[in-house]
Amino acid sequence: MIHRLTRREVLGMLGTAALLPGQEMRAPAPPVAVAKCQAYTEDLTGILATMMDQLGGLDRIVKNKTVTIKLNLTGDPGLRLAGKPIGSTHYTHPLVIEAFLTLLDRAGARRIRLVESAWGTGGPLEDYMLDSGWRVRRLMSAAKNVEFENTNALGKSKSYARLKVPGGAYMYPAYDLNRAYEDTDVFMSLAKLKEHATCGVTLSMKNCFGTIPASIYGDDAGVDEPNEKPTKGRSLVVHAGKRPPAKSAPQELPNNGPREGGYRVSRTVADLVRTRPIDFALIDGVESMAGGEGPWIKGVRPCSPGVLIAGTNPVTTDAVATAIMGFDPMTPGYAGPPFETCENTLQLVEAKGLGTRDLKRIEVRGVPIEKALFRMRQA
């Protein structure tokens, strides 16, 4: 039976204080900004600027810094839902990126690198974006020193960065990632507001599952060394545990967990967001899809939540986003929507002290959750 969150329950989550276990109490609880935006044709730059002000300003985060932004460009660019442009369903919309680049530039970012592990290719990210119907020229001209890196393989670097998981890993002790994730001052996740067939929701944290390169963690990853020309996705290694990553990378920790994605991917994400901490999270929920993360999921349909969500902590940001989607972020893994068949990544990272998912502790600036509520399961 699916439990749908009622408005009363949302208000209850916000208004009823409850004692929290000690570790959750210690978890940071920075504020989250929420704005309504019904269409990409609205003044995105202005809306985002207000949100940044609500969060204390972008310049304090990015001035004179190298900023790396992980986008969500999941799945082959040729796959559309109902003929809609992919930015209107399952990719971060290019106009949101463009507007955000403008603000980063105004805030004094020295260098901005857009990154994604492009599905099924190690080729240039610009080509992948062009194949997605994006105007790369517009992105390049939205700010000074905009660069692109496909992190599905080595890209422009000569070696991978090995990033260790601090404070006890769930799945792998360390991850070999494209150097763009290490060689940066600021790391941002510019995600899409979506449900996820494997992990319940995909927001700023799940977006970072896409940091791992298919050259090492992909279905056609090399056995010993990375395959620098990956052509497939990443189901066999992390999701299903049917094969190990390339031997050159740290191998999976011993565990007795189920060999299925709901357990393994959620835990891997919980590792990754501590391995490569997210300094700023922005979630595009202006238009999206309900029922899953991409057109390949049965039953997905376009929807228009009409919302943008941002924060300096991915856990609080994703918790607010989860609530806006009509779910209770406090729902334990495997216990109810949207985590019926998976761990709750929010819970996993909260337990590691990364941030709180308790809405009672999170200040929402701008539009309150109940006014931005968009029940995904009813869309």
Place this chain on the structure above:
Amino acid sequence: MFLALILAVSLADWVPARWISTELKSLELLKETPINCLLLEPEQWTPGFAEAATKQGVVTLGVVRPGGDPVETARQALGRKLTGVVLEGDFAPAATARVREALAASQAPVIEMLPRRLLRPESAKPILATYQGMWPGIEVEENGAAKAGPTGSPWVNTNTAFYLFARAASEAPVWMGNLPPAKRVLKGEDYLHAIGDAAIFGARWVVALDADFAKRLLAGEATALKDWRRLALHLQYFEDHKDWRAFPFYGALGVVQDADSGALVSGSILDMIAAKHTPFRVIPRQKLSGKAIGNARIVLNLESALLEPQHQEVLKGFTDGGGTMLTSPPDSPLPALAGDRIATDEEQQKQIDALWKGINSMLGAADLGARLFHVQGLATSFLASPDSKQIVIHLLNYTDYPIENIAIHFPGTFRRAKIMTPGGPVQDVEMYRQDRNAAVDVDTLGLYATLIVE
């Protein structure tokens, strides 16, 4: 003699259709179309209709099928004032020869519309025609989803490989006489796809309407008339640009393959390369020469087991001159035509998968004349004017939505670009530099457009 002269001059300009009526008033439907050649079934052979058509400048061809005496049937067609005959089906060469001999004195045209496996493109005349073709469109799985092809994008069923090979191997006009699929509701766009599928490669689809469309059209139903006018508009567009048919295909990749090694099979390597929107030219083995290779930088040899010494010498000269050659393993023959099957089946797809991966990996994003982006669900063809100063790219959209923001990059220097659509104005398109390339963006593609760069 006079008839022969007229036919010789005009035959290349025949725009054929399987006609839907023998009512004289149905000829009115042709008046705003370029259709000037009607294929008529035996029950449609009436002198009055044929004469009225002739008076209107429309050629009539009687369709003769196997069974019975083809010579006698062909004579009946001419006896009923038809201009000539089309032998459609699996005719033995001897039977065809008898028909030609019998009609020689009348100088009436005899066109063979054959199964693909019987086609001999190098000697086809006066027209290279087949009735076997893929009905073009995005392949849809049983659950209604677009089927992803070996390229990862939605797979478009087309006759691209057939046309590329046929045009390379034959000097004759190419006709595709396939019928609309039965048991499927067709939209007007489906017919435009069939027209475009052939026309962008310089061939002609023999217009054939499904029974429902024909009935509604003859009854004068408004939506049918609207679809008919769109169909006419697209036919006319390609007839208005006949010069493109004389343009050679453009691309720095040459693929050596011939009919006896599967070049006429749909869904095989040639179609896979085309699905990647890689500009390439087919070089039939029988025509392999230094001239045929031309300015190709890469030659993909799919004929390694069949090449004769003189062919190998040509390829050696190519590699000695700095060209790159990719050769398929001799022990991996490509699917061949068999029986009525014209496309690869699932088992054959698996067999050529390894070869395709190798080819795809080697070609990769190699710059072979043009790189196209955001063209999933499209068919494309690439032509160059004989002086190489003009490149013509046809873009045919098989999806049921407009495609935005197509980007096309060309190596080298091009200064101007314009885009044309059937019934639309010619529009200049901004040309800009992208790294070392000349680049053009197509803002929105409806069903069809032609991009010309100079």
